[in-house]
Amino acid sequence: MWLELAAIFFAGVSGALAAVRKNFDIFSVLLLAWVTGLGGGLLRDVLIGAVPPVGITSWKYVTAALLAGALVHLFHVRLDRLRRAIIVFDAGALAMFVVIGVHKGLEYGVGPLAAVFVGMLTGIGGGLVRDLLVDEAPIVLRDRELYAIPATAGAVLAAWVGEMGHLNYVTGGLICLAIFGFRLVSLRLRWQA
Amino acid sequence: MWLELAAIFFAGVSGALAAVRKNFDIFSVLLLAWVTGLGGGLLRDVLIGAVPPVGITSWKYVTAALLAGALVHLFHVRLDRLRRAIIVFDAGALAMFVVIGVHKGLEYGVGPLAAVFVGMLTGIGGGLVRDLLVDEAPIVLRDRELYAIPATAGAVLAAWVGEMGHLNYVTGGLICLAIFGFRLVSLRLRWQA
Amino acid sequence: MWLELAAIFFAGVSGALAAVRKNFDIFSVLLLAWVTGLGGGLLRDVLIGAVPPVGITSWKYVTAALLAGALVHLFHVRLDRLRRAIIVFDAGALAMFVVIGVHKGLEYGVGPLAAVFVGMLTGIGGGLVRDLLVDEAPIVLRDRELYAIPATAGAVLAAWVGEMGHLNYVTGGLICLAIFGFRLVSLRLRWQA
Numbered sequence: 001m002w003l004e005l006a007a008i009f010f011a012g013v014s015g016a017l018a019a020v021r022k023n024f025d026i027f028s029v030l031l032l033a034w035v036t037g038l039g040g041g042l043l044r045d046v047l048i049g050a051v052p053p054v055g056i057t058s059w060k061y062v063t064a065a066l067l068a069g070a071l072v073h074l075f076h077v078r079l080d081r082l083r084r085a086i087i088v089f090d091a092g093a094l095a096m097f098v099v100i101g102v103h104k105g106l107e108y109g110v111g112p113l114a115a116v117f118v119g120m121l122t123g124i125g126g127g128l129v130r131d132l133l134v135d136e137a138p139i140v141l142r143d144r145e146l147y148a149i150p151a152t153a154g155a156v157l158a159a160w161v162g163e164m165g166h167l168n169y170v171t172g173g174l175i176c177l178a179i180f181g182f183r184l185v186s187l188r189l190r191w192q193a
Numbered sequence: 194m195w196l197e198l199a200a201i202f203f204a205g206v207s208g209a210l211a212a213v214r215k216n217f218d219i220f221s222v223l224l225l226a227w228v229t230g231l232g233g234g235l236l237r238d239v240l241i242g243a244v245p246p247v248g249i250t251s252w253k254y255v256t257a258a259l260l261a262g263a264l265v266h267l268f269h270v271r272l273d274r275l276r277r278a279i280i281v282f283d284a285g286a287l288a289m290f291v292v293i294g295v296h297k298g299l300e301y302g303v304g305p306l307a308a309v310f311v312g313m314l315t316g317i318g319g320g321l322v323r324d325l326l327v328d329e330a331p332i333v334l335r336d337r338e339l340y341a342i343p344a345t346a347g348a349v350l351a352a353w354v355g356e357m358g359h360l361n362y363v364t365g366g367l368i369c370l371a372i373f374g375f376r377l378v379s380l381r382l383r384w385q386a
Numbered sequence: 387m388w389l390e391l392a393a394i395f396f397a398g399v400s401g402a403l404a405a406v407r408k409n410f411d412i413f414s415v416l417l418l419a420w421v422t423g424l425g426g427g428l429l430r431d432v433l434i435g436a437v438p439p440v441g442i443t444s445w446k447y448v449t450a451a452l453l454a455g456a457l458v459h460l461f462h463v464r465l466d467r468l469r470r471a472i473i474v475f476d477a478g479a480l481a482m483f484v485v486i487g488v489h490k491g492l493e494y495g496v497g498p499l500a501a502v503f504v505g506m507l508t509g510i511g512g513g514l515v516r517d518l519l520v521d522e523a524p525i526v527l528r529d530r531e532l533y534a535i536p537a538t539a540g541a542v543l544a545a546w547v548g549e550m551g552h553l554n555y556v557t558g559g560l561i562c563l564a565i566f567g568f569r570l571v572s573l574r575l576r577w578q579a
Contacts, residue, residue: 049437
């Protein structure tokens with residue numbers, strides 16, 4: 001739970017920073033923090049029929065995303081120095097969103113293939129919508145950093161473990177760590193697809 | 194009811210004008226009128242589980258939006274002279290969409306927080322999708338006119354009044370007027386966030 | 387069934403080619419093939435409440451779209467020579483998606499107006515999302531080729547026949563052929579709206 005809020009918060013930070021770079025006002029910064037932090041889960045919930053989605057009903061989730069937006073608005077000059085830290089947290093958010101998404105999909109009985117899709121969508125959906133709203137080709141498409149590959153591999157692994165009935169805090173956490181580690185290593189070594 | 198059709202019509206006009214400015218053909222003008230007039234409500238209905246959404250099932254609503262598109266296609270030269278009138282009607286459409294959206298959200302039992310979100314989304318969603326389709330950064334994000342602040346404040350107020358069981362034609366109308374008035378005054382005085 | 391898979395495949399090819407033109411990596415090519423092949427049906431299923439949508443649950447459909455992406459990635463130089471063939475197949479995919487969409491809408495009891503909308507959306511939705519993701523104004527809006535008119539006319543016709551209880555393989559096939567033929571003739575003669 002705390003980890004999920006942290007994932008939403010850090011995804012929200014990346015959305016808010018994109019808004020700040022475009023010189024948007026405070027409201028738009030908050031909106032982009034919300035969309036980036038909760039947009040992936042929103043798409044997931046609509047696709048699996050879990051409406052109204054937690055992204056608009058949960059006070060905790062909404063607060064985590066908006067808090068990210070407010071802090072970025074206030075302190076974004078200093079955040080520039082934290083660029084490396086943010087990339088690390090962003091990788092962590094991706095990893096957790098994917099595993100959480102797969103788990104929720106399986107819980108709603110959508111089958112393993114759909115669970116993989118909603119897991120990936122939870123992970124990359126927020127960033128996709130962020131990039132559409134700031135009128136840029138989505139980073140996940142444009143960028144040759146290995147962003148989507150760990151997300152896909154992690155989602156497939158989580159769906160497979162989940163189908164066998166073994167997706168729990170331990171196995172889910174391990175898959176998270178694997179996605180996270182792969183992403184960091186690929187950034188470090190500047191791997192490209 | 195008549196007011197809601199009027200709101201859809203005027204939002205449709207703004208969408209059609211955006212299409213005309215891009216030199217789109219008649220079909221695209223109609224499509225953008227439809228998306229802008231009914232897109233916010235469409236997103237709202239998907240999020241609260243009210244499918245199929247009224248934006249594709251109601252003859253009256255669809256006719257109002259398409260009529261706006263057809264009239265703009267035929268008379269758009271003269272509409273340029275009506276620019277000021279259109280801004281006023283657009284502010285009216287925003288105000289009504291927000292209150293209608295909050296009301297429908299509460300009716301579907303999504304809780305006050307989600308009602309605020311779907312109210313705002315009903316108000317600004319159509320314009321967002323319009324701007325995405327004509328490949329521009331959404332006005333609501335880019336523009337420092339106070340567009341989103343009255344929408345947010347109005348949605349919060351309507352959800353609060355609704356939670357206390359007092360959201361009816363009188364109170365809803367008053368909130369509409371407050372959003373509408375704030376928006377017009379902010380345009381007049383060129384307030385910026 | 388086989389025809390539907392073929393429609394998904396050829397729509398997927400058009401999405402993958404758009405990704406290749408933007409110099410995207412293999413993952414993005416696959417993602418765009420999936421979105422273009424299955425995105426229209428995904429929007430349709432969300433609007434009519436058929437969740438989780440077949441676009442994320444059906445192995446056959448997903449395989450058809452991803453196969454299109456993989457083949458384009460491997461052979462896209464030669465595909466350039468097939469440009470004319472692809473335009474023909476794309477017209478066929480449009481025709482089939484429209485009729486399939488109307489049929490599924492009626493099956494879910496959304497009424498004739500909504501069936502027309504979801505039919506058109508099934509036909510043009512995938513291409514719309516494709517163009518949004520590669521950051522271009524949607525072809526269906528920008529382009530003055532008669533793309534939307536046969537889709538609309540076909541959807542109206544299919545909904546009308548369906549409302550009278552006569553939408554079956556024979557009548558549906560004839561409507562497909564009519565849309566397909568109109569589109570090809572309009573391309574041949576360079577008709578413009």
